[in-house]
Amino acid sequence: MEIRELEIFLAVVDAGSFQSAAERSFCSQSTVSETVRSLERSLGVELFDRGHRPARLTGPGEILAGDARRMITLAAELRDRVRADSDVITGSVRVGTYSSATTNFLAELLPRFRADHPLVEVKLVEMGGTDLPVAAENGQLDCFLRQTTPPLPEARFRAHPLWREPFQAVVTPGHPLAARPGPVRRAELAGAALIVTGRFLPGGLLAHPFWSSMGTTNIAYEVSHPHSLVALVRAGLGVGVSTLLGLRTAGTDGLHVTVVDDPIAVRDVALFVPCLTPPSRQAKIFIDYAAGFPVPPGCTVLGAGAPSH
Known part of the structure; x- marks a missing residue:
């Protein structure tokens, strides 16, 4: 056995x-x-x-x-x-993640971590935000990166806050929002045909305070990935709204990108660790390493006491 x-x-x-x-x-x-x-x-x-x-x-x-x-x-x-009792740390760490976090954070972290801890293998598993907590509690992941909304129960998961990234709007160069400088305002988005990523389910898109306050009446297209969002924007089908890292991953060359002017138009990301099973020695090393690693450019460090979105 x-x-x-x-x-x-x-x-x-x-x-x-x-x-x-x-x-x-x-x-x-x-x-x-x-x-x-x-x-x-x-x-x-x-x-x-x-x-x-x-x-x-x-x-x-x-x-x-x-x-x-x-x-x-x-x-x-x-x-x-x-x-x-050994000074040599070996073993593997299973880290849950999603595409923009892999591209903008882990791709920078992993080479440095490998150089510092060459005998610790990091295994990445990309999956949806709703699947990550389930996989962790089933013992398939040692930790995972995830946005802090919808919140996870503190009795089941310990959060290590990492970064805050702004929401951005993306339009074609000929769109009216591209004709003026400065951020786009909530009222302007409320009157536009929006293209978004996320799900209109409990615990999905509407769990975020920005979208719950905006509603969904003017959402023209809902897609699963920022690449799809950008493609629809290029086709002139509406205003795309996603996060800075998501749009950076998708590539927006030739499009007009601007920040959304709203204090709650942000996404907070944390590294979560399941509480049921104590992390292994090598997992603790990785968790501490990730918690202290520089955040992606354009994001702000999310302190432990900061309110999350």
Whole structure:
């Protein structure tokens, strides 16, 4: 019985299906199925009732699930204690992230971190903001970068504030907003056809105070990525509104970009660590390193006491 087998077994338990467990474990469904079969062969029992959907544990499966999480935690604690007396820090850190944070922050941080800690491997996992906390609590991530809205429960996640970036509007050179200097005002956005990134779901776009105050009546297009937003702006379909780093990642050459003049038109980003399982020694090294690393150009340092958006 191996720790990785237990992790995949618990992924099936938590996800309710082998396919969903494969997505959470970042491997194929056949790998998940074969791993569970291998675990069943080694134990001599069936762990799941495969005729039931969603996946349902058998009696022996219930017993194993009850102790598997504790076994994984104990193994991690034992590994850390064994390494504690050594000055050499080794191992891997699984970091959840999203595209603009990877491009504008981690791409600068990782080479320096590798130079300072060459034996610590950093594994990046990019996913959506709603998926990151779930992956962390399932043991798939040691920490993750995420905007602070919607807020995460303080009892479950510890936040290390990193940076604040402004919202920006992007238009074609011939658009009326490009004809004058200075920031764009809220009233001007309220009267324009907007192109945005985000989801109109609880905990999505409208969880941010700026968008909840603006509403969605004049949103013409909702897309998932700033590249798509910029493409629609280039097509003359409206005013794009996104964050500084998102637009920087997408590329806005030839377009007019200006900051949104509103004190709540900002996005705060933090590094989150799940509270349920203490971070490993190498994860602590990475967390401290990231928390003290320079923020991306154009952003401001977000102090621990600053209000978040």
